[in-house]
Amino acid sequence: xxxxxxxxxxxxxxxxxxxxxxxxxxxxxxxxxxxxxxxxxxxxxxxxxxxxxxxxxxxxxxxxxxxxxxxxxxxxxxxxxxxxxxxxxxxxxxxxxxxxxxxxxxxxxxxxxxxxxxxxxxxxxxxxxxxxxxxxxxxxxxxxxxxxxxxxxxxxxxxxxxxxxxxxxxxxxxxxxxxxxxxxxxxxxxxxxxxxxxxxxxxxxxxxxxxxxxxxxxxxxxxxxxxxxxxxxxxxxxxxxxxxxxxxxxxxxxxxxxxxxxx
Numbered sequence: 001x002x003x004x005x006x007x008x009x010x011x012x013x014x015x016x017x018x019x020x021x022x023x024x025x026x027x028x029x030x031x032x033x034x035x036x037x038x039x040x041x042x043x044x045x046x047x048x049x050x051x052x053x054x055x056x057x058x059x060x061x062x063x064x065x066x067x068x069x070x071x072x073x074x075x076x077x078x079x080x081x082x083x084x085x086x087x088x089x090x091x092x093x094x095x096x097x098x099x100x101x102x103x104x105x106x107x108x109x110x111x112x113x114x115x116x117x118x119x120x121x122x123x124x125x126x127x128x129x130x131x132x133x134x135x136x137x138x139x140x141x142x143x144x145x146x147x148x149x150x151x152x153x154x155x156x157x158x159x160x161x162x163x164x165x166x167x168x169x170x171x172x173x174x175x176x177x178x179x180x181x182x183x184x185x186x187x188x189x190x191x192x193x194x195x196x197x198x199x200x201x202x203x204x205x206x207x208x209x210x211x212x213x214x215x216x217x218x219x220x221x222x223x224x225x226x227x228x229x230x231x232x233x234x235x236x237x238x239x240x241x242x243x244x245x246x247x248x249x250x251x252x253x254x255x256x257x258x259x260x261x262x263x
């Protein structure tokens with residue numbers, strides 16, 4: 001994870017898996033509450049964090065695509081296990097979606113990405129690889145690179161991150177002003193730790209995010225192992241979580257040193 005400081009403002013493209021993870025994490029953090037109070041506190045925590053992220057965006061906005069926005073269905077997560085009026089959950093989902101600038105994506109632009117020469121076949125396959133929604137985020141990210149700033153694609157989808165890394169070095173996509181080198185695929189927690197280093201997210205909050213991700217990832221991998229989980233992909237996921245932990249530990253040490261605690 002080479003990026004450890006905010007050197008410049010960037011565009012932010014956010015995947016649904018990040019929103020879903022944050023929703024479940026905040027819901028878990030407010031589990032002492034029940035009913036509409038749980039929903040309200042979870043929603044407010046999400047909006048507060050999104051506003052922090054907006055403050056670091058070059059245009060003061062968060063970006064996603066229309067199809068990915070519709071994938072955000074908080075009732076499919078922890079909130080769905082609580083006795084709540086589905087209309088209230090739907091209202092919450094609409095409030096979160098309103099925080100984003102949305103881009104529509106044409107089937108032709110998706111197909112163009114799937115037909116890029118020498119693209120990894122396991123990633124571009126229309127049924128076994130990345131979905132059209134995933135591809136729409138790549139298209140959006142490339143579109144935003146035309147403005148000359150870096151574009152951070154925040155996702156914990158290993159395949160999407162892998163494809164975004166492959167896209168960055170494709171010379172055929174360097175069509176000024178578009179520059180794929182400016183597209184950065186980052187795990188969501190790696191970016192949140194940049195906010196932690198900047199003191200906009202507390203160490204307690206970062207610990208909550210990381211501990212939740214570790215538990216959730218372990219549970220998901222255990223479930224997938226019962227069906228099929230590529231050992232190489234599983235190892236990559238575990239390596240990235242370990243890297244996140246190391247980066248977080250270093251950022252805690254750095255902050256303590258700055259405050260003179262370890263002097």
